[in-house]
Structure formats: structure tokens, C-alpha cells
Amino acid sequence: MNNELNIISPKTSTERDVLHDLEQLREQAPLVHCMTNSVVTNFTANVLLAIGASPAMVVTIEEAPEFAAIASALLINVGTITTADAHVMLKTAEAATAHGTPWVLDPVAAGAIGFRTGVTHELIACKPTVIRGNASEILAVSGEKSEAKGVDSTASSQDALHAAALLAGTTGAIVALSGETDFITDGTTAIPVPGGHPLMTRVTGTGCTLGATIAAFLPVSSTPLQAAATASAIYARAGKDAATGNEHRLGSFAVAFLDRLSSMGNS
Amino acid sequence: MNNELNIISPKTSTERDVLHDLEQLREQAPLVHCMTNSVVTNFTANVLLAIGASPAMVVTIEEAPEFAAIASALLINVGTITTADAHVMLKTAEAATAHGTPWVLDPVAAGAIGFRTGVTHELIACKPTVIRGNASEILAVSGEKSEAKGVDSTASSQDALHAAALLAGTTGAIVALSGETDFITDGTTAIPVPGGHPLMTRVTGTGCTLGATIAAFLPVSSTPLQAAATASAIYARAGKDAATGNEHRLGSFAVAFLDRLSSMGNS
Amino acid sequence: MNNELNIISPKTSTERDVLHDLEQLREQAPLVHCMTNSVVTNFTANVLLAIGASPAMVVTIEEAPEFAAIASALLINVGTITTADAHVMLKTAEAATAHGTPWVLDPVAAGAIGFRTGVTHELIACKPTVIRGNASEILAVSGEKSEAKGVDSTASSQDALHAAALLAGTTGAIVALSGETDFITDGTTAIPVPGGHPLMTRVTGTGCTLGATIAAFLPVSSTPLQAAATASAIYARAGKDAATGNEHRLGSFAVAFLDRLSSMGNS
Numbered sequence: 001m002n003n004e005l006n007i008i009s010p011k012t013s014t015e016r017d018v019l020h021d022l023e024q025l026r027e028q029a030p031l032v033h034c035m036t037n038s039v040v041t042n043f044t045a046n047v048l049l050a051i052g053a054s055p056a057m058v059v060t061i062e063e064a065p066e067f068a069a070i071a072s073a074l075l076i077n078v079g080t081i082t083t084a085d086a087h088v089m090l091k092t093a094e095a096a097t098a099h100g101t102p103w104v105l106d107p108v109a110a111g112a113i114g115f116r117t118g119v120t121h122e123l124i125a126c127k128p129t130v131i132r133g134n135a136s137e138i139l140a141v142s143g144e145k146s147e148a149k150g151v152d153s154t155a156s157s158q159d160a161l162h163a164a165a166l167l168a169g170t171t172g173a174i175v176a177l178s179g180e181t182d183f184i185t186d187g188t189t190a191i192p193v194p195g196g197h198p199l200m201t202r203v204t205g206t207g208c209t210l211g212a213t214i215a216a217f218l219p220v221s222s223t224p225l226q227a228a229a230t231a232s233a234i235y236a237r238a239g240k241d242a243a244t245g246n247e248h249r250l251g252s253f254a255v256a257f258l259d260r261l262s263s264m265g266n267s
Numbered sequence: 268m269n270n271e272l273n274i275i276s277p278k279t280s281t282e283r284d285v286l287h288d289l290e291q292l293r294e295q296a297p298l299v300h301c302m303t304n305s306v307v308t309n310f311t312a313n314v315l316l317a318i319g320a321s322p323a324m325v326v327t328i329e330e331a332p333e334f335a336a337i338a339s340a341l342l343i344n345v346g347t348i349t350t351a352d353a354h355v356m357l358k359t360a361e362a363a364t365a366h367g368t369p370w371v372l373d374p375v376a377a378g379a380i381g382f383r384t385g386v387t388h389e390l391i392a393c394k395p396t397v398i399r400g401n402a403s404e405i406l407a408v409s410g411e412k413s414e415a416k417g418v419d420s421t422a423s424s425q426d427a428l429h430a431a432a433l434l435a436g437t438t439g440a441i442v443a444l445s446g447e448t449d450f451i452t453d454g455t456t457a458i459p460v461p462g463g464h465p466l467m468t469r470v471t472g473t474g475c476t477l478g479a480t481i482a483a484f485l486p487v488s489s490t491p492l493q494a495a496a497t498a499s500a501i502y503a504r505a506g507k508d509a510a511t512g513n514e515h516r517l518g519s520f521a522v523a524f525l526d527r528l529s530s531m532g533n534s
Numbered sequence: 535m536n537n538e539l540n541i542i543s544p545k546t547s548t549e550r551d552v553l554h555d556l557e558q559l560r561e562q563a564p565l566v567h568c569m570t571n572s573v574v575t576n577f578t579a580n581v582l583l584a585i586g587a588s589p590a591m592v593v594t595i596e597e598a599p600e601f602a603a604i605a606s607a608l609l610i611n612v613g614t615i616t617t618a619d620a621h622v623m624l625k626t627a628e629a630a631t632a633h634g635t636p637w638v639l640d641p642v643a644a645g646a647i648g649f650r651t652g653v654t655h656e657l658i659a660c661k662p663t664v665i666r667g668n669a670s671e672i673l674a675v676s677g678e679k680s681e682a683k684g685v686d687s688t689a690s691s692q693d694a695l696h697a698a699a700l701l702a703g704t705t706g707a708i709v710a711l712s713g714e715t716d717f718i719t720d721g722t723t724a725i726p727v728p729g730g731h732p733l734m735t736r737v738t739g740t741g742c743t744l745g746a747t748i749a750a751f752l753p754v755s756s757t758p759l760q761a762a763a764t765a766s767a768i769y770a771r772a773g774k775d776a777a778t779g780n781e782h783r784l785g786s787f788a789v790a791f792l793d794r795l796s797s798m799g800n801s
Contacts, residue, residue, distance in 0.1 A: 040576065045306050045472075046470060049469045058347070063380045066380060084349075085594075113601060114596070204580050248800045249793040251788065254792075255522055308572050309576060312738035312739075316736045316784065323643070324613070522789055528784075529783060530783060
């Protein structure tokens with residue numbers, strides 16, 4: 001399939017598109033319902049507030065499906081999933097799809113362990129709008145796992161892009177593949193988003209909060225493809241800018257990253 | 268009822284009262300038992316340490332009621348409540364009241380969703396010392412919801428202050444209403460606490476940690492009314508000071524906020 | 535027993551040993567499986583990333599025992615333990631020991647409350663490689679509690695060191711006793727690690743993340759004794775350096791602490 005994949009040059013998602021989407025997001029302040037992992041709840045809320053969205057972490061069975069129906073967008077991240085979480089996430093995903101709430105699935109470490117891989121496949125059957133993951137995760141959930149080495153994060157971009165396009169084609173979801181260059185694909189075309197900085201992999205949650213940021217753009221961007229491209233472009237720029245002068249200063253880098261997200265387009 | 272409400276001028280809670288309470292807190296280092304939401308656990312612990320209190324997050328049914336009996340104060344915050352949490356929180360609230368441990372209820376997003384609204388009313392029946400919330404939450408739990416628009420956070424201060432006084436009158440709790448100006452009321456009088464900064468609404472947990480800070484002052488201030496006024500005054504000042512130079516730098520603002528809390532009265 | 539205890543001077547764990555271990559850790563990037571408390575999950579992940587390890591928080595019964603078998607090391611911290619957690623932690627500890635995965639037990643607040651004290655003893659029966667705690671915790675789990683005052687953190691170093699050596703002798707674990715001077719003991723010898731800074735006790739999680747850091751060094755240091763000494767020495771230095779200029783600035787101190795951990799040996 002990737003032989004037929006049309007790689008769109010970065011220019012198709014222009015600086016103007018990105019800033020326009022960001023302006024729209026700040027104006028509309030979409031309510032982003034997050035069911036995410038216990039490591040990144042605080043950082044996720046602060047990232048969403050920094051870009052101008054309104055985060056809400058609602059996680060119990062009595063509330064989450066009901067809330068997904070009224071939220072502007074939903075994020076489901078399986079990073080620290082428990083038995084009970086799996087049940088609530090499935091019911092919430094069903095509710096989101098039933099009520100037309102766009103949602104992002106982040107299959108953290110899928111493929112590495114049996115339980116979450118099974119839950120991830122059940123969640124994919126609930127029709128996420130976007131699936132975001134790194135090369136290993138996308139390879140694993142696409143069923144192309146056998147070509148890679150389990151959770152091998154050094155899986156080649158080419159293999160992973162093929163798998164991402166395949167996953168998009170079979171599920172109907174936009175797939176946002178994170179890496180040195182991010183790729184956003186609908187199965188037939190792919191938008192590369194270069195940039196970012198290696199330091200982003202050394203602060204916990206930069207991937208997970210990108211998933212939340214994509215969710216935030218879903219209600220305001222023209223298409224899910226554009227939402228994922230905008231979110232990735234904003235992240236790449238904030239990460240690169242925040243790294244300046246903070247090469248071996250991970251605490252300062254994380255603070256600067258939030259600073260950059262909140263100042264972008266404002267200063 | 269608010270026609271009869273006597274608004275006390277800010278001067279009644281003087282600079283001297285606030286600094287005296289803070290000095291007492293730092294001397295006594297009260298043990299503050301927190302049952303709070305998953306988004307703000309870390310920030311809550313660090314805020315309590317910054318002001319000089321001793322935080323303890325104890326959440327399981329085998330421990331929490333027992334611990335509430337020996338703690339200096341308790342915070343119950345329903346922000347990310349689950350079915351299991353609700354049960355433990357009720358038993359813990361009962362234990363706190365039975366053993367004379369003062370406690371703060373923070374009814375996050377009550378009124379917006381049925382489940383937590385019901386739990387909140389059950390918790391109120393356990394007789395919290397202080398109820399802290401924003402306008403929407405106080406309107407919702409006071410039963411004045413019909414006058415506002417659900418979770419509408421733009422509810423007028425006047426309506427919310429009326430509801431806060433009503434809630435204080437019917438429950439016997441001090442009500443701490445957060446907003447551009449905070450109001451602390453016992454049902455017949457109200458202390459306005461002006462100040463603060465809009466940036467405080469753009470870092471997750473500034474409201475939730477104010478609840479924890481009120482709890483920390485309960486064992487050291489002269490009255491619960493004074494405890495809530497002192498905590499609010501400290502927050503308003505730390506928020507305003509931290510905002511200087513950090514208008515579009517949310518990461519730096521949060522760091523500066525903790526810096527200000529820890530340096531207040533020390534430098 | 536401590537009459538016979540041979541106190542090794544700090545020089546036995548030389549600067550060279552510490553930097554060598556750190557270099558090894560950065561080269562091998564061990565996968566550290568963490569089951570820790572809800573207050574410090576984010577900080578723990580960021581500390582592990584800062585020193586060069588690869589953190590993974592895996593907590594559900596379907597995954598944790600399986601994951602402990604393949605991880606490089608495991609941390610179990612009972613800080614916010616629930617009924618369900620206790621069961622998963624025991625099964626995971628058993629799996630780690632069965633598969634030869636070295637692991638650290640952090641008995642937070644053991645002795646203060648019955649439930650976690652019982653679970654802690656069950657976990658100790660699963661044979662942790664290292665037990666890390668402050669004076670009160672080590673006194674409590676060693677059975678020497680009667681000599682101290684419950685959770686009294688002012689328990690004398692001498693009493694606690696005796697208890698630590700006894701605990702090491704009876705369990706076969708290395709005991710890392712945290713305090714103004716840390717002591718690492720195998721029951722017959724003890725390595726004192728001086729340094730650090732009082733500010734470290736005023737940011738939540740510096741003790742808990744030391745446990746995670748010891749776990750990270752277990753697969754790369756020559757012995758568990760050396761792993762605990764290296765981790766403690768790195769912490770003491772990072773804490774001392776980060777405190778410079780941040781005496782009453784707890785937010786900035788925490789950021790500087792992560793900066794120091796990530797720059798150590800790199801700059």
C-alpha cells in the first residue's frame with residue numbers, strides 16, 4: 001500500500017493553517033474529555049490549558065460515557081490501564097462514537113503486553129477518529145508486528161509508515177505516527193511533520209500529551225488530518241524552541257515547553 | 268438572604284492576621300490528610316510542603332477512616348471520583364466528623380454530572396467544616412442551580428454569593444466561593460478577598476490546592492472563617508506576584524507560584 | 535548487632551565508582567518497572583529519564599507480574615496503596631523474585647497504619663533486593679518499633695542504623711536508610727553517604743524517587759550495596775547543588791534538581 005502512498009510535502013499544512021487552527025482553538029476553548037494514564041494526568045491538563053483548551057478528567061463508569069457525549073472531544077490513553085479502566089474506556093468510546101464526539105486513541109505500549117493489546121483492538125473496533133502512536137505501537141496494532149521486533153522503537157520509519165497507512169485504510173481512522181519526523185496519514189496520503197527535538201523523548205508524557213492536543217484540535221480544524229498535522233507541528237516547534245539552552249537540563253526543558261505552548265501566537 | 272448579608276471589608280482580615288496564621292502553620296506543621304483527584308496529587312503535596320504543612324495522601328478503606336481520626340485536618344475533593352472512592356470518602360468524612368478533625372469539601376464539577384452531585388450531597392450531610400468551590404459548583408450544591416446555566420462558570424458573583432450564604436446557613440459550613448474576588452461566608456457575613464490573577468485559572472489545580480491550603484489552616488487559625496480567608500489571601504498574593512513577567516509563560520508561572528508560597532514571610 | 539557493624543568510610547564508594555555506574559546506566563538504559571504511589575508517578579518517570587533509565591509504570595494484575603519478569607528492575611512503593619494494589623504488588627514481587635529481576639521495596643509510612651504494615655511484611659517475605667526507608671519506616675518494619683515513637687521521624691540515627699542492620703541480617707536485603715546522612719547496609723557493614731540538603735524533604739517524592747533510582751542501578755552496578763550507595767551519592771549531590779540559590783524557592787529547587795540529575799557527568 002505504501003507504494004501508492006502520496007507523501008504530501010510539509011508546505012501543504014502551512015504556517016498559516018497552523019496559526020489559524022490555534023487561533024480557533026483559543027477562541028472556542030473546546031472541552032477535552034481525557035481518560036489518560038496516571039503518569040501524565042497533571043501534565044496533560046497543563047498542556048491543554050497552555051494551548052487554550054479546557055481539560056476534564058472524568059473516569060468513572062457512572063460519569064465517563066455520559067460526559068463523552070457532551071464533550072467537544074475525547075482522548076483515551078491505555079498507558080496505565082487496569083481491569084476496571086478497560087471496561088469504562090470501552091463504554092466511553094462507544095458513547096463518543098454514538099454521539100459524534102471525535103476521539104483519539106493512544107495505544108501506549110500495545111504489542112508489548114497481551115492485556116492492553118487486546119483492549120486496544122476492542123477500542124479500535126469502536127472507531128476512533130485518530131490513532132496516535134510511535135513506530136512500535138503502530139506496527140503492533142496494525143498487525144504488521146511480525147516485521148518488527150516487538151516493542152522495538154528503532155523500527156524503520158518506512159515499515160512503520162506502511163503499517164500506519166494500512167491501519168488507516170482498514171479502520172477509517174487518521175493515523176498519527178510519531179518519530180523523528182511525524183507522519184499523519186489517512187491511508188492514501190501522508191503529511192510529514194519534521195522538526196521536534198530528541199529531548200522530547202526524555203520528558204515523560206510528550207507523546208501522551210500530543211494525543212490530547214490532537215483531540216483538542218479535532219473540533220476546530222477543517223479535518224481530522226489537519227487537526228493531527230496542526231497539533232504535531234505545534235509540538236515540533238515548541239519542543240525545538242524549548243530545547244535551546246536546555247540540552248542537559250530536563251527540568252527546565254519541561255517548563256520551557258509549557259511556556260512555548262502558551263506563548264505561541266501570543267507574543 | 269443576601270439582602271441581610273454583611274460584607275466585611277478586606278481590612279477585617281488584616282495583613283497581620285494572615286502572617287500570624289502562616290507563622291503558626293509553619294511552627295505546627297499540621298498533618299493534612301488529602302483524598303484528592305488524580306490530576307493534582309503531586310501539586311497538592313508540593314503546595315502543602317511549600318506553605319509548611321505535612322501532606323499525607325491516604326486513600327484506601329482500610330486506612331483512610333482510621334487516618335482521618337488522627338490527622339490535623341482532612342481534604343476531600345471529588346474531581347476524579349470513582350465508585351470505590353465515593354465509598355471510602357463517605358466513611359472517611361464520617362470518621363473525621365466523629366473525631367473532631369476539621370475538613371474541607373471541594374465539590375469539583377458538582378452539578379455538571381449526576382453521580383458526583385449525589386455523592387457531594389451525601390458528603391455535605393457528613394458536616395464539612397468548609398465547602399470550597401467556584402460559582403457554578405456553589406450554585407449547584409446550594410440547590411440554586413436553576414438560576415444559573417449548569418456548569419456556567421460565568422454565573423454572576425451576586426447570584427453565587429447569595430447561594431454561598433444560603434449553603435452556609437443550611438449546612439453550618441463556612442463556604443469559600445472562588446472567583447475574581449473570593450468570598451468567605453458563614454451565612455450572615457462575608458469576607459471578600461480580592462486580588463489573584465487570571466493566570467491562576469490556566470494552571471490545573473490552583474483551585475483544588477486552595478482547598479488543601481484551607482484545610483491546612485483549619486487547625487491553626489482562630490476560626491474556620493479566618494482559616495479560609497487567610498488561605499485565600501495567601502493564594503491571591505502568590506498568584507499575583509507569580510504572574511509578574513510570566514503572562515504567556517504558564518510553565519514558569521507554576522514554578523514561580525510554588526516559589527512565592529514557600530518564600531512568603533521568609534524573605 | 536550494630537556493635538559489630540563495620541562503618542565503611544565514604545571513600546570506599548569513590549567518585550570514580552559513582553561516575554562509572556552512571557555511565558553504565560546511561561549506556562544500558564535499564565527498563566525500570568515502577569509500581570509507585572499516585573503522588574509521585576510523574577516525578578518518578580522524569581527522574582528515571584533524567585538519569586538515563588527507561589521507566590515503565592505497569593500496574594494491573596493482567597500485566598504487572600508478566601512485565602516484572604522481563605524488566606531490568608522493579609520498584610514497589612506502598613505510599614498510596616489500595617486493597618487491589620496490595621494483591622497485584624504481591625503477585626508482582628513473587629514474579630520478580632522467581633525470574634531473578636532485582637527489586638526495591640519502599641515501605642512508605644509503614645508502622646503508622648496497620649494495613650500497609652501488614653502488606654509490607656508480606657512483601658518482605660517475597661525477598662526484595664533492597665529495602666529503602668527513613669528512620670521511622672526502617673524501625674517499624676525491623677520490629678524495633680517499640681524503641682521509637684511510631685512514625686517519629688526524629689528517631690535517632692543510631693537506633694535506626696541498628697534496626698537497618700538487623701533488618702538486612704534477617705531478610706538478606708540491602709537496607710538503604712535515608713536521613714541527614716544516608717546509610718547503606720548489608721547487615722555487617724554500612725556505607726555512610728553524607729551530603730544532600732534539607733530542602734529535599736520539602737519537595738514531595740525525593741525519597742520515593744531515590745527508591746526508583748536505586749532500582750535503576752541494580753542491573754548495572756557491581757553489587758546491590760554499590761547500587762544503593764551510588765544512587766544515594768548522586769541524589770545527595772544533585773540535592774545540594776540544586777539548593778544553591780533556591781533556599782525559599784521550592785518550585786525552582788525541584789526544576790533544578792531534575793536539571794542536575796540530567797547534567798551530571800554530561801557537562
